[in-house]
Every structure is written in C-alpha cells, then in structure tokens.
Amino acid sequence: MPAFDAEKDYAPKWDHDTDTLASFLTWKSASHHNQQTKRLIDAILVPMCQFVREELKQQLANQSTTVRIPGLQDIKNREEETQQQIRTLTNTVNELTKQVATLSARPTPITRAAPVATLAPTQQSPKPPTTKKPTPPTAPTYAQVVEKQPKEFTEVRSKKKAKKETILPKPYPTADRLIIFSLTTAPNDRKEAANRALQLVNKAITNHADIEHPPLILANITATNNLVLTVAPQYLSTTYEPYLAILEDALHEFPIALSRISQRWTRFIVNSIPTTATPEAVRTEIETNYPALRMGQTPRWLTSPERRQGKKASSMIITFIGEMTKKSLGATSLAMFNRECTITEYIMFGPTTQCNKCQTFGHPTQRCTASNYTCAVCAQPHPMKNHPCAIASCKAGHSCNHPPIRCSNCHQPHKASDRNCPTLAKITLGMRRDNAAPTDTVMAV
Ligand SMILES: [Zn+2]
Ligand SMILES: [Zn+2]
Numbered sequence: 001m002p003a004f005d006a007e008k009d010y011a012p013k014w015d016h017d018t019d020t021l022a023s024f025l026t027w028k029s030a031s032h033h034n035q036q037t038k039r040l041i042d043a044i045l046v047p048m049c050q051f052v053r054e055e056l057k058q059q060l061a062n063q064s065t066t067v068r069i070p071g072l073q074d075i076k077n078r079e080e081e082t083q084q085q086i087r088t089l090t091n092t093v094n095e096l097t098k099q100v101a102t103l104s105a106r107p108t109p110i111t112r113a114a115p116v117a118t119l120a121p122t123q124q125s126p127k128p129p130t131t132k133k134p135t136p137p138t139a140p141t142y143a144q145v146v147e148k149q150p151k152e153f154t155e156v157r158s159k160k161k162a163k164k165e166t167i168l169p170k171p172y173p174t175a176d177r178l179i180i181f182s183l184t185t186a187p188n189d190r191k192e193a194a195n196r197a198l199q200l201v202n203k204a205i206t207n208h209a210d211i212e213h214p215p216l217i218l219a220n221i222t223a224t225n226n227l228v229l230t231v232a233p234q235y236l237s238t239t240y241e242p243y244l245a246i247l248e249d250a251l252h253e254f255p256i257a258l259s260r261i262s263q264r265w266t267r268f269i270v271n272s273i274p275t276t277a278t279p280e281a282v283r284t285e286i287e288t289n290y291p292a293l294r295m296g297q298t299p300r301w302l303t304s305p306e307r308r309q310g311k312k313a314s315s316m317i318i319t320f321i322g323e324m325t326k327k328s329l330g331a332t333s334l335a336m337f338n339r340e341c342t343i344t345e346y347i348m349f350g351p352t353t354q355c356n357k358c359q360t361f362g363h364p365t366q367r368c369t370a371s372n373y374t375c376a377v378c379a380q381p382h383p384m385k386n387h388p389c390a391i392a393s394c395k396a397g398h399s400c401n402h403p404p405i406r407c408s409n410c411h412q413p414h415k416a417s418d419r420n421c422p423t424l425a426k427i428t429l430g431m432r433r434d435n436a437a438p439t440d441t442v443m444a445v
C-alpha cells in the first residue's frame, strides 16, 4: 500500500474546505481499519488538523476586511445625509440670526404718527421713513425654525454668539410713551400732585369698561408745569389717544389747559433769521409758507440775547413733528422774511457725550478739534477702524478684544468706550453732585 500523502492526495480537495476534514474523521471512526491504516490515519490527522487550523485563521483574517454586516452601508449613508442636514440647518440658523439681529434692534411700533411729507412736491413719492424697518411677513421666526428641526438635531447651535436675552422685553423709547397735560398753574407740591394724578388716572383706567389698556406707570410735573404721564414699557402712548378725554375727566381737579400724546420731534437749526423777528413770527412764517410741516415747540434762539447783540441775523432751533432728516425734508433752506434761511441738522450733547475721534468726553465727534485720532481699543494714534491685531482669527478694529487694550482716558486695560470707565463715572458723579439742570448743549453740525 502506498504511503498516504496528505498534501498530495487531499490538499487540492480540502483547500478552503473544512468539510473534507470532517468526512475524514467520520470515515476514521465509522470503519474497521487494520493497525497499519490506523497508524497512517493518525499520522496524517495531526498535520491535516494543523493545516485546516491555519487555513481557517487565514480565512478569518481575510473576512475581517471584506466582511459585510447587513445595513452597515445604510448607516454610513444616513450619517452623510445627517451631516448634510446639519450643514444646511447651521446655514439657515446663521442667516436667520443675522436677520433677527437687524430686525430686533428695536420693537416695531404698533402705531406711529404719519411721517411729514417732504417739502418739494417732486419728492412726495411714498418713500418710507428711513428709521422704520418693516418685518418681512414671509420670514419665519427663529422659534419656528427651531420647532421645525427634527428632534435629533436640537443640539445643533449656531457658531455665532447668541444674543444676550433680557428677562424683560425691550421697552419702547420713553419719548413714544408720554401723555402730556399742560397745567395753567403750578401745584404747591409737585411730587404730591403727581402722585395724586397717577392715582386718579389709574382709577379711571381700571374702572372704565372701554379701556383694556394697563394702568400708567409714572407721573411727573415738570418745571414748566406739564403733567407728564408715562405708559407701560410695552405700549405706545398713541394707543391711549382714544381715552384722552376720559383721562382729562379723571384729572378734573387739575387746571389742564392742553393735553396731548407725545410724538417724535425733529429739530433743525435755521440760520440767518433777522434778529428783529420774534419766535412767534418765525412760527407763523413757517406755518404759512410750508403748510405740510407741523411744528412742535415754538422756535427759540440758539444763542443768548447778549450774543445776538449788534448782530443782524442769528440762528434758531425749530422743532417739527415727526422723524425726518434734511434729505427726507427735501429742502436745504426755508424761505421766510424775504430771505432763504439755510437749515442744518441739530445734535444734542452733554458732559458724558464721547467723541469717537479723540475718545474724550464733552463734545460730539463732529465738533472734535483734535488733530490726531485716538484708538478706542489700544489708545494709540490711529482710527479705531484701523486698529491692528496679531491674532489671525481676529477681525481687528472695534471687535478686537486682545491685548494690548488700553483706555486713553484712565489708562486702564479696557476700551475707551467701556461704560464702566472710572473717568466717565467721575463725570457722571460730578453732574449728580451739581444737580446740573440742563446739561445738554445745542449745536449745529
Ligand atoms: Zn474729539
Ligand atoms: Zn488700536
């Protein structure tokens, strides 16, 4: 009997086939074999098992790289899809955050006095006032977008810093929240009279069936005998206009000469007015020559009588009802007293007004006499918008928050615009100590 050669006789057949070993083992146990065959079988079983074991190891190693777990590709595909959705949503959120930031700069008033038409008839096209920004009705709110996001994506956050939210919503400007009653005589005790007035109007507001508006929050009697009432922060005083008669009635014990709702005013400086003219005459001239303009306060001279002494013409501050600029007014001068009086825009400033050029307090940028710029970030002599920064990711300019940061007023490491600057605090404290009455100054620019 020829020698049994496992490699030669069996290898081709059990290459990658463990079944061969299994049938060989079955054949060994099931058959009666003579001693020589048994020895032969045992002699080949050892290398055969070894061979199969190696073979299996090899197969296993190969499988680990090509192994296909059902659904794995699906998971991979889904992950890619998810990443794409996250990218799209992040973009949307960024875009909407930008929109929200521009739109929520201040609340859109519910009602507002109609803007005064421009003087020039050619410019009377229905141009919206520049200060109003209507909310696009189609833009979804941030909350709606968040709500639309599938649950598993709620962790996605815009990389932009979230706007600081306040507990109380942003109020309307005080100027849009006043109801004013002019009194003919001064009360003995202004504070006490103001308290009484607030009590009376709020009793009327609460008890009157037609009034759904909330009570008023402040009452004050000014030095010029105006009883000034302030409505709640989330309301405009114009929404109280229908109740003016009711409020007047509630205040019948006060000597009311006139009542009105606060409106936005725009002030201009009108130059070259003959010093012989009276403020009342100027008012009449303007109202006669420009019926489209509604005047607020009676005009007043910009300078003192002493300063006007010996001058033929001088400037007056005139107040128009409504918000406007020289551009929206549509004129650069007003004709009165047989002359063209040029107009300039008016700005107000006080001791705490900070100059954007030299960073000191007490004058507006337009009035700066400094020859060099002072950076509000680092106090070096360059405009703040040119402030450099070594940090690559920094936008530099005003947004830079990296050292060296120095205040040119107090030399401490904060920006000159920091509202907590001790120099500013000193000025504010001084103003309070002096109880400085009218600190604001008027100027033409
Ligand atoms: Zn300056
Ligand atoms: Zn700088």
Ligand SMILES: [Zn+2]
Binding pocket: 388, 389, 390, 391, 394, 395, 396, 399, 400, 401, 402
């Ligand atoms: Zn920086």
Ligand SMILES: [Zn+2]
Binding pocket: 407, 408, 409, 410, 411, 412, 414, 415, 416, 418, 421, 422, 423
């Ligand atoms: Zn400072």
